[in-house]
Amino acid sequence: MHSVVIKEVKLHTINVSLKAPFTTSFGTMKDKEVCLVEVIDESGHSGWGETVTSDEPYYNEETTRTAVYMLNDFLVPRLIKKEIKHPRDVHRMLSFVRRNQIAKAALETAVWDVFSKKNEMPLYEVLGGRQKKIAVGKSIGIQSSPDELVSKVGQYVKEGFQKIKVKIAPGADIEYIKKVREAFPDIILMADANSAYTLDDIDHLKQLDQFNLLMIEQPLAHDDIIDHSTLQQNITTPICLDESIHTYEDARKALKLGSCKIINIKIGRVGGLQEAIRIHDLCKEHNVPVWCGGMLETGIGRSHNLHMTTLSNFIIPGDTAPSSHYWNQDIIQEDITMEEGFIQVPAGTGIGSEISAEALNDKLVSTQSIVDDHSVHPIPS
Numbered sequence: 001m002h003s004v005v006i007k008e009v010k011l012h013t014i015n016v017s018l019k020a021p022f023t024t025s026f027g028t029m030k031d032k033e034v035c036l037v038e039v040i041d042e043s044g045h046s047g048w049g050e051t052v053t054s055d056e057p058y059y060n061e062e063t064t065r066t067a068v069y070m071l072n073d074f075l076v077p078r079l080i081k082k083e084i085k086h087p088r089d090v091h092r093m094l095s096f097v098r099r100n101q102i103a104k105a106a107l108e109t110a111v112w113d114v115f116s117k118k119n120e121m122p123l124y125e126v127l128g129g130r131q132k133k134i135a136v137g138k139s140i141g142i143q144s145s146p147d148e149l150v151s152k153v154g155q156y157v158k159e160g161f162q163k164i165k166v167k168i169a170p171g172a173d174i175e176y177i178k179k180v181r182e183a184f185p186d187i188i189l190m191a192d193a194n195s196a197y198t199l200d201d202i203d204h205l206k207q208l209d210q211f212n213l214l215m216i217e218q219p220l221a222h223d224d225i226i227d228h229s230t231l232q233q234n235i236t237t238p239i240c241l242d243e244s245i246h247t248y249e250d251a252r253k254a255l256k257l258g259s260c261k262i263i264n265i266k267i268g269r270v271g272g273l274q275e276a277i278r279i280h281d282l283c284k285e286h287n288v289p290v291w292c293g294g295m296l297e298t299g300i301g302r303s304h305n306l307h308m309t310t311l312s313n314f315i316i317p318g319d320t321a322p323s324s325h326y327w328n329q330d331i332i333q334e335d336i337t338m339e340e341g342f343i344q345v346p347a348g349t350g351i352g353s354e355i356s357a358e359a360l361n362d363k364l365v366s367t368q369s370i371v372d373d374h375s376v377h378p379i380p381s
């Protein structure tokens with residue numbers, strides 16, 4: 001395959017508004033700035049990535065502004081004008097910067113896209129996935145009452161979603177899940193706590209075992225794998241880790257400790273597609289299923305998610321709902337749509353989805369162009 005040399009990187013900061021506010025145990029999201037990373041190679045192809053950040057550091061420590069800062073001052077200068085033989089090398093090239101996984105992933109995914117386009121291949125093929133229809137689930141934010149939640153679940157089940165995920169927090173958990181389960185005895189149902197509990201809540205969380213949940217996602221601290229292991233020994237509902245897994249090493253240790261039985265893979269959280277593939281492969285070796293998490297992405301991040309989900313161990317429906325569930329107008333030319341609970345991976349080379357120049361212009365806050373190593377910091381070569 002042909003290598004790529006990056007000639008220019010554009011950091012497009014845009015402002016987007018969700019159709020409806022989305023509430024989790026750590027807060028409510030409505031409007032956010034995100035940065036679209038456009039990587040232009042010497043043959044003139046553009047590859048795209050997205051910072052799956054928001055304005056506040058409540059999911060993890062990053063924000064869109066910290067990501068833009070890291071990209072501009074450190075990450076882009078490391079790659080600009082360098083020959084990249086394969087995008088799998090980018091993760092290592094960016095490893096001189098500690099963490100900042102979402103910033104790294106936005107750049108790394110854009111390189112996967114441009115590399116695939118230059119080589120005239122769809123991204124999933126470069127990743128080693130097999131084209132298939134992607135099974136889709138729906139993540140539902142915390143609602144004002146159990147009845148409101150039941151009505152939302154009914155709506156999404158009717159639309160064809162193959163898995164329903166309900167956000168929970170103390171005060172909006174057992175009663176909510178109980179009502180949903182009573183109304184829908186047979187749906188594939190799970191809960192996501194976003195780190196709202198501690199080990200003091202073992203007895204409380206044990207009550208969830210009666211509802212036949214597919215899993216409970218990240219019940220304990222965002223940085224914990226020890227207490228999750230204790231909790232897993234005390235509940236029958238499988239634990240899935242989200243926030244705690246930033247690297248292959250985190251995943252290896254969590255599996256070794258028995259801290260979870262399932263892993264949610266988010267490209268942003270693990271610093272890019274290369275690390276995501278490694279975690280996917282590790283889980284497959286251990287017979288641990290994975291699924292693709294969501295970060296309320298625009299069509300750019302969403303397309304990357306769909307391509308990743310073609311890998312063989314993504315056997316649980318992901319949080320990859322269609323564009324219309326998030327945006328009045330997506331940033332890509334053709335909305336991502338769902339039919340009977342499945343989404344087709346966007347066809348074409350790279351991620352398949354093309355940016356809409358009109359939508360970009362409409363939402364644009366500012367663009368920074370980087371054409372050389374302009375950094376005032378020493379960047380290792």
Ligand SMILES: O=C(O)CCC(=O)c1ccccc1C(=O)O
Nearest residue numbers: 059139194293294295296297319
């Ligand atoms: O529909 C989606 O994109 C998933 C939404 C979601 O659950 C989520 C959204 C923002 C931050 C964290 C999470 C999460 O999975 O914990």
Ligand SMILES: [Mg+2]
Nearest residue numbers: 192217218242
């Ligand atoms: Mg989660």
